[in-house]
Amino acid sequence: MPPSNSAPIADLDRLAGAVEPGMALALPVDYAGVSMAMTWALLARGAGDLHIVNVPTGGMQGDILIGAGLVRSVETSAMTLGEAGGAPCFNRAVKSGQIKLKDATCPAIHAGLMAAQKGSPFMPMRGLLESDLLKFRDDWKVIENPFADSADPVVLIPAIKPDVAIFHAPMADRFGNVWIGRRRELAAMAYASATTLVTVERVVENNLLADELSAAGTLPALYVSDIAVASNGAWPYGLWGEYPTDTAEIIRYARAARTDEGFAAYLAARAADKAA
Amino acid sequence: MPPSNSAPIADLDRLAGAVEPGMALALPVDYAGVSMAMTWALLARGAGDLHIVNVPTGGMQGDILIGAGLVRSVETSAMTLGEAGGAPCFNRAVKSGQIKLKDATCPAIHAGLMAAQKGSPFMPMRGLLESDLLKFRDDWKVIENPFADSADPVVLIPAIKPDVAIFHAPMADRFGNVWIGRRRELAAMAYASATTLVTVERVVENNLLADELSAAGTLPALYVSDIAVASNGAWPYGLWGEYPTDTAEIIRYARAARTDEGFAAYLAARAADKAA
């Protein structure tokens, strides 16, 4: 459950402080509000042995956490830098066996989060049968559909209950409500997670729930543990309605991270930017 | 699937024409946009032998359809006129055995619609065990949770797939998109239903999906089969952000409908209003 006595607006370090070693982190897909600002704060915090759940795919944020050695395992439907190609640290970690893989498919991750949202132990899902994804996931179970007259196997996905969800959104209000627009997977992540940490471009004075138009796209404070302002906080990813993706920068990262040395140099450059 | 070649804005009679005898209708809760305007059109249409699914409870609309003899069975978590008391036609029909009852509990109806939304055969749900609700619902099944180490029975609710969902909303645009705000059960109804008929207060010129603020509360045209304008179309129910409930009128109905004669007189008066 969220801490209930926190001041409404914090700084990134306080947010990162909520992440303890060994925790499971839910992180959003590239286009849905990645809090890249929190990536650097998590590196500074240094809590390792993390399990990452990508909702439902991952990119640069997860790749950096893996490259920095903070990640024990990853559940994901894909890891990619989009136009910039594969996720280099992830790919190296797969080959070396440094991380444990839970390869999934997008709707299975949504199903696991939905189970947690509903307080249900599992959700059923069509598909998956006779795939190697299913073969390698001994945490998924197959039952016979008890409503069917003849054989009808169906896969059950257990609830995914992350310790911490982290994302970036355009705005929050002073009451702790966060505007997520139509990116409702961010709400799903928050419902399913014990703690939800949000960075925003700005804090507005009006109550987002007071107006039906903004309320429709608002994640209520009830699900939000802590908020920090991080201007341009998704960069180099874009944020819907705010700024586009800086593809050149992601390509720069993709090139640098091809080697451990390049990756380290990239991180050092980012740290220098931050200090400047 | 929705008819794809219809003109975007129709009249109430065309909407009612989509309801065939024997169909299953999903109708929303009192405060979530009841299309009372469609009630009168459904009476005129006269398609009977209907199954009503209340999402998740029902009131005056269902009571009138029952009183008019158009309803074969009802799945509901409750039927009530709120401050105006019990639903008189429903209560009489229960006593006389005129309608078949599928008594439910709110989250079970949400679970059934969610199963349909996900294309899943069922959804699991906590609660219900050792209740008489479960005892009388032979369409619900109990299985052992396959993820548990010891005995852990869990109820499975089969998918609810209404033929037609009917509701009222503040606005639609010329592209067939409907603004539902935070009343997301209306989206759930539409996702689950083969056909969705919507009445609205007004049609706006701008595309509701073009602006992220309005898009967040918009049900896309993809799920909307047909739309008609019905000003004050929820009356005597209220519509969020538009007008309050006319409680006096609902009390008037509740009193009239205590007898078959009073009910008939009430309908005649409404028909006279319409003609006037």
Added chain:
Amino acid sequence: MPATPREILIHTIAGLLDGVRHVAVGASSPIPAAGAMLRRALNRRAGLPPTRISILGSREHNFFTNGSAELFDCAGQGRIDAFFLGGGQIDGRGNINLVGAGDYPRSSVRWPGSFGSAYLYYVVPRVILFREEHSPRVFVDKVDFVSAPGVTGDHVYRKGGPYALLTGLGLFSFDKRRPGFTLESVHPGHRLDDIAQATGFAFAHEPAPRTTPPPDGPTLDLLRHQVLDELNETYPAFASAMKADIERDAERHDTGRRQ
């Protein structure tokens, strides 16, 4: 000016909500809502963690944005600590009946239906059974239909259940091991005998149960000003009736003193 019977109920509810972070209140439940608002005001006054209140069907106190399923999801996530349920019938094992009297399905008296009880009673830790009418037709030996059971077998997933039963006559706690109710206190102006006669099931009690404590002066003041103002936004009719009660009592009290 002593507390009115309604104020005693509201104050008792505020006490039952001690330590609660989030309480949900059903639509048209002004007394539970007032109890929750008093709890929130008391916490604020004492500098304790805030109490969040969700009132269903209210626009003002609606903190949900995911439709009418969200209350149940939220409860399933463990984010709702307390909720109120009533019942056309309630029995000594804490079973509640919201469906009807007589043989189901053709009930001789039909009530609206079970609403969310068959889920919330299982998952919300503190379910407060609240029914002002305290009579043998409500408090029966065995309900005619179990909308939701008070207790369930050991193997049943059960994070919640009956925590207390509050009526117009008294306050009961619930012991799920027995299972059964224990009379904790009798509201001012009523007696154990009245309660025993009005209750169709057996319950435990002290030989001389204590009287339900009324709010102290500062708490009554908070209730009559701040809470009543807040209540007025959502339940104007009820708030006016409460004000009238208080004024009538005050007059009677004055008259009494003058005599």
Added chain:
Amino acid sequence: MPATPREILIHTIAGLLDGVRHVAVGASSPIPAAGAMLRRALNRRAGLPPTRISILGSREHNFFTNGSAELFDCAGQGRIDAFFLGGGQIDGRGNINLVGAGDYPRSSVRWPGSFGSAYLYYVVPRVILFREEHSPRVFVDKVDFVSAPGVTGDHVYRKGGPYALLTGLGLFSFDKRRPGFTLESVHPGHRLDDIAQATGFAFAHEPAPRTTPPPDGPTLDLLRHQVLDELNETYPAFASAMKADIERDAERHDTGRRQ
């Protein structure tokens, strides 16, 4: 000015989408998107029912408002008639591998992952396998990892599956009873032998397969103007490259004629 190879692919996709009411296209899939847009334009021209196109990750063509789960829900509801999948490896039984080459999990070559394939391949009626690179490393005898199988046992819920395989060399249909691919046509400038050598699995074919038909004049016109303009909104880089292709071809064509 004859059609360019890309235009042949786009036109072929438009043909595969005949009768489709709603097609979803993955992010960064400009050729499938262009095919869908041409289908829509052809329907519009012929007065046929409209084709709805959802392009994932595009703001312009995003008709979803319920987050990234909605595509899958929508497909599960039967509201998506066609979708495109690729694969690092594709074998003759229609199995696709989006995960990696070599022994799982420590793949020697790791690809991004299965995305939604292990669901959409089962529930979308017309899944078009599209991979421009036609080589033995892509079209293998047996994939190293089955992200999603081409065919499944009779008892498996399966509303969808492979409908066609389109590559830079030719177009195949899929016969799920055999199961296997049948070469339907060879793109202009290529031969059956090239395809046989570049394909690691056996496939059925006529002794002399037909050539993939190019778009007729009016269709090419539609593609080069209306569709290219629409495409430019979502894939500006790709649209420019296509324009450059066309101009280069036109020049070559002119030069050819002048010689």
